[in-house]
Amino acid sequence: MQPQTLKFVQSKFLEYYQNSFREDALPVSLEKREFGALLFKEKTMVRHRSFLQFGQLREFLCELVPSDVYYSSAYYDNPAADEMGKKGWAGADLVFDIDADHIQTPCGKEHDTWICGNCDFVGKGVTPKECPSCGSQKIETKTWICEVCLETTKRETEKLLDMLMNDFGFSTDEMRVYFSGHRGYHVHIQAETVRCFDQAARKEIVDYIVGTGLDFDSHGFRSAGGVISGPALESSGWSGRIARGVYDLLNSSPQELENLGLSKKVVKMLDEHKNKVLESWKTTGPWNTVKGVGEASWKKIVQRGVELQSAKIDTVVTTDVHRLIRLANTLHGKTALKKTIVPHGKLEEFDPLKSAVAFERDMAKVFVHESPRFRIGDEFYGPFKERKEELPTAAALFLLCKGVAEVVV
């Protein structure tokens, strides 16, 4: 980022914190939280701050104008103490993070680019070991926000919410869902019941969400005398999830089954007897009603069924009881979009690229090095390559924060 670009971005961030920063999505017990802020300059982190009310927090943000703002999911007796031992841990929210970085997406992340820190050479797709232009190893990856990725993370979030609601019994009031401002969603649970969970308990919840350590015997799978049987579609907990996952898989295209490494013959048999197989999966079996589809094949199918049902959360975030997480209504330093609350039950129709826009007015002139087509609000922009453009502030900031453009003075 060139100096004039940095100056422009910071002035806009300041404008946001002065005029538009709202307190409607603050965490409960503000005074017990530790705050941290990442500075634009040298990306240093200011930590161990605490605030009694919203006004103080805003003052702090207007003074520092950071690129990213975080707070602790934990509650502390002394949130401003500079050592963990002195903070006095008094519980933590249960937090889930779903990010396109950790998920295989249909787009194969073709939109992700990398840039050489030495000569600014830009490339697409998988990051190389060294720059093909100058040989430097200082390569920075630039990930792009793409609608396919966002849609994928939304599906994962829906699966997570379904488990939290139906299996864990959390009410919609207890769960706050946010668009992260970049490539995914966060779910925060501040309920009293979860605060005292230790790492071991949180780890068990993570294993549940991801389906780690699933034991098929425990879920009613039996194999006796060549007959396989198992849970029914409407069974509770993971039993039903496994059955539903397999049902969906069998109901999808034969290609999906071939991708599992099943032989052409097995896939053909399953396809020919699709209706019969699906019928048997609605109940507890027996399932291997199709000749030529053995236990090994079924195992692969069931494994994939589990994968389809599990939600791809970041396991480290949820198990860490001292984690700093992005504060709602603050700007993301890589996009200038804000972390935005998703209204109760409105995830399906939520449009992150519209709701998270933080700047509504004015235009800005930028020089774009290279950018794929993208959308901010209802407008599409690009693709651009080595071009001067006058864009609405939000779109311009997006490119500047992504590091693919500079301000034109």
Place this chain on the structure above:
Amino acid sequence: MMVSAIDDSYLKKRYALLEAKRISDFLKEEPPETVIKIAKFFNWKIRRLSIQEGGKFTLHFADFLRNASIFHEKEWKLVNRQIVKGEVTLTQSEAVRLLEEEVKRHIEKRLQTTDFKLPETIAARVDHLKQLLMLRKGELKTEEMPKTIVVDAFPPCVKALYTAITGGHHLSHMGRLTLTTFLINIGMDAEDVINLYRSLSDFNERLTRYQVEHIAGARGSRTKYRPPKCDTLRTHGICINPDETCERIRHPLKYYQRKLRTTQKPSS
């Protein structure tokens, strides 16, 4: 009172365990109502299903996790339980097993209080018991790790991390932590560990040195960190291709110890 005066966490744990076992033995034979009553004393959200519903118990998952998350058997993992709207289904003997844990922790907590004065004769006996206990515990110490590094004895997960790093590939934070703590604990020099990371494109000498030395206990807290347990490695996707030895251990260091014993003995 004597137990609490000796003020030894090991002894306190043993005592609490015995007491808890006594109570659970008693509860196993009791009618369900008694189990519910005791459980309610500890504020458990527990209820009994009607005979039509199977006659079992349901327990809120928070109460379940508080007591079951230390068990290693797969049937105690939450992912393998029937759970509906926050309630986990349990048999009576399972409910009693969890209560045993609750009682144990309750007693341990009560034994924490040491602010009372003992008569001199008793105080002398307490001191004597303390000494005996020290001797006994000395025998319980685990064996030290040998100092040569045998890559062939690494568990599959660590071997994969090791191969990745020597091939110049990046590791996740969890991967780095696992590899570093493992190598330090089996006796590798901090300097050698740092050199391993040197091939990475984003190698930062100062930061890597800080992290490795911190883990080795040379800095700050002076506690030497151990690698995460297998269980934790599974959660974070570090565990890959587990073999038969993996099934018999719960910690990557144990794998290494076992493998060393079996691989090193015959040849010299």
